Amino acid sequence: MTEKGVSRKLGLDKNALDELARALGKEYVRTNVEDLVCYSYDATATRQRAMPEVVVKASTTDEVATVVKVADKYDIPVSPCGARSGLSGGSLPLYGGIALDTTRMDRILEINAPDLIAVVEPGVVTKRFQDEVAKHKLFYPPDPGSAEFSTLGGNVAECSGGMAGIKYGVTRDYILSLEVVLPDGRVINTGSRSWRTVAGYDLTRLFVGSEGTLGVFTKITVKLIPLPAKVETVLAYFTTSADAVDAADAIILEQGVIPKTLEFVDSICIDSVRGYGGIEIPEEAKALLLVDVDGDPHIVGRERLRVEEACKYNNAFQIVIAEDAEKRNAVWQVRRVISPALFKVAGKKLNEDVCVPRSRMKEITEEAYSTSEEYSIPTACFGHIGDGNIHINFLYEDGNEQQAKVYEMLDRITKKVIEVGGTISGEHGIGTAKAKHLPWEIPPQELELMKSITKLIDPKNIMNPGKIFVP
Ligand SMILES: Cc1cc2nc3c(=O)[nH]c(=O)nc-3n(C[C@H](O)[C@H](O)[C@H](O)COP(=O)(O)OP(=O)(O)OC[C@H]3O[C@@H](n4cnc5c(N)ncnc54)[C@H](O)[C@@H]3O)c2cc1C
Structure with missing residues (x-):
């Protein structure tokens, strides 16, 4: 695969398949159509699909290196994947070839409390890892809404954010070192086990957020912090979004x-989740904030009162406090079910995750609502308001007319976001879904520099081709 968009199909190349099967065992080299279909999509709402020609499930670094060497030898595209919960089409095998699944690499290799680090394989599910480190009174804060099923490899590749970003930062802030299989099969180690290093260029940061285009992660060393002793939640209801x-x-x-989390939910989301799985929300609620405060118990108590004060002053008409895990879990249900509940409004959903400087948030939500009115397409906003990362969801029915309108709306919001100094993706990545808009945000010189890094590391363009940059 030497040119973008020009794919040599593996189909007839039996030698490549034989080499893969010899190295990994036939069971883990799958070409039956059922497997291929399962790897042809992710959670991207636009529902773009692309079939791989073979699914390969590697269980060790050596196996990953062998797969990549075979791909290099026979010129086959390789798309790494984890749980395929991505929201930008990142794992789709756009030009066929190999879907390289790393979910069998799911061992937590080390939890080192004195060093405040852990070493994991890429297929470890985020929540399982958070629960394991919590047993050692340690905390891994990056907390995407998909934590129950997404993998740490996918989180690193997308630089996932999530609820706790406002206080604790995102995945990038916790990655100390990576073992990476490069597109020619060489294995490298970036960074260090120590919390700080300024030795040479920061290769770790280059690979974090590279969306599977620069190599396959096979080991991840993360930074941990002490587990906060207490968490409390404030759920505040408002009659207008502006007040929230x-x-x-x-x-x-x-x-x-x-706060640990500062989540905003608007009226369309509230109407969708009302009654969903028995959730009760007051009729007059048109917006809500979900706020977690964490830390030492006496600090948490004080901060919670301050949060309540700010909400009351801005006309919150009802406030629910959740102090124990069970009650917190119940109030957080409102936020967790938004994505599936929005399908009550329309059959299709295009979910954007723009991020703007905090002071411009109101302008962006207002632009979303006025565009929604103009085009008669319901538009729901929710998300991480604390750090300016808001999910704008266009809700529409299948069919060309509505779809065309939604893409026009998206262009309009994107322009506005860039105009106010924001970015087209705060956490979901560019993948295929936002590749068209990347040049709107990134100037030509910087874009060329990015592309030249890809060319340097992956001269044959076999590693997840067609992602980030428009082919
Ligand atoms: C309901 C829901 C809620 C979500 N909430 C959030 C949220 O709050 N915040 C957020 O940031 N995201 C969120 N997401 C998006 C998604 O879960 C994240 O992007 C997640 O990190 C993807 O992990 P995954 O294991 O599913 O990766 P996949 O979707 O399989 O892959 C994602 C990218 O990672 C690459 N990749 C995977 N494994 C490797 C590897 N071993 N080496 C190199 N590259 C690799 C793939 O090539 C692809 O580019 C949500 C998704 C859903 C469905």
Whole structure:
């Protein structure tokens, strides 16, 4: 595969298949159509599909290296994947070839409390890892909404964010070192086991967020912090979105609290989740904030009161406090079910994850709602308001007319986001879904520099081709 978009199909190349089967065992080299179909999509709402020609399930670094060497030898595209929960089409084998599944590599190799680090394989599911480190009173904060099923390899490749980003940062902030199989099969180790290093260029940061285009992660060394002793949740209901946005500002700017989570939910989302799985929400609620505060118990108590104060001052008409795990779990249900519940409004959903400087948040939600009215396409906003990362969901029915409208709306919001100094993706990555818009945000010189890095590391363009940059 020497040119973007020009794929040499593996189909007839029996030698490559034989080499893969010899190295991994036939069981883990799958070509039956059922397997291929399962690897032809991810959670991207636009539902783009692309079939691989073979699914390969590797269980060790050596196996990954062998697969990549075979791909290099026979010029076959390789698309790494984890749980395929991505929301930008990142794992889709756009030009066929090999879907390289790393979920069998699911061992937690080390949890080192004195060093405050852990070493894991890429297929470890995020929540399982968080639960394991919590047994050692340690905390791995990156917390995507998909934590129950997404893998750490996928999280690193997308630089996933999630709920706790406002206080604790995102995946990038916790990755110390990576073992990576490069596109020619060489194995490298970036970074260090120590919390700091300035030895040479920061290759770890280059690979984090590279969306499977620069190599396959086979080991990940992460930084851990002590587990906060207490978490409490404030759920505040408002009659307008504007009041909720003002309250979010007041929590940070007036009350001086950086909470663990600061989530915003608008009226379309509320109407969708009302009654979903028995969730009860007051009729007059048109927006809500979900705020977690964590830390020492006496600090948590004080910060919680400040959050309540900011919400009341900005006209919250009802506040629910959840102090224990069971009650917290129940109130968080409102946020967790939004994605599936929105399908009650329309059969299709295009989910954007723009991020803007915090002070421009209101402009962006207002633009989303006015565009929604103009085009008569319901548009729901929710997400990580604390750090400016908001999910704008266009809800539409199948069919060309509505789809065309949605893509026009998307272009309009994208322009506005860039105009106010924001970015087209705060956490879901570019993949195929946002490749068209990347040049709108990144100037030509910088874009060329990025492409030249890909060319240097992957001159044959076999590693997840067609992603990030428009082919
Ligand atoms: C309901 C729901 C909620 C979500 N909430 C959030 C959220 O709050 N925040 C957020 O950031 N995302 C969220 N996501 C998106 C998604 O879960 C994340 O992007 C996640 O990190 C993907 O992990 P995965 O294991 O499913 O990776 P996949 O989807 O399989 O792959 C994602 C990317 O990682 C690459 N990749 C996978 N494994 C490797 C590897 N071993 N080496 C190199 N590259 C690899 C793939 O090539 C692809 O480019 C959500 C998704 C869903 C469905």
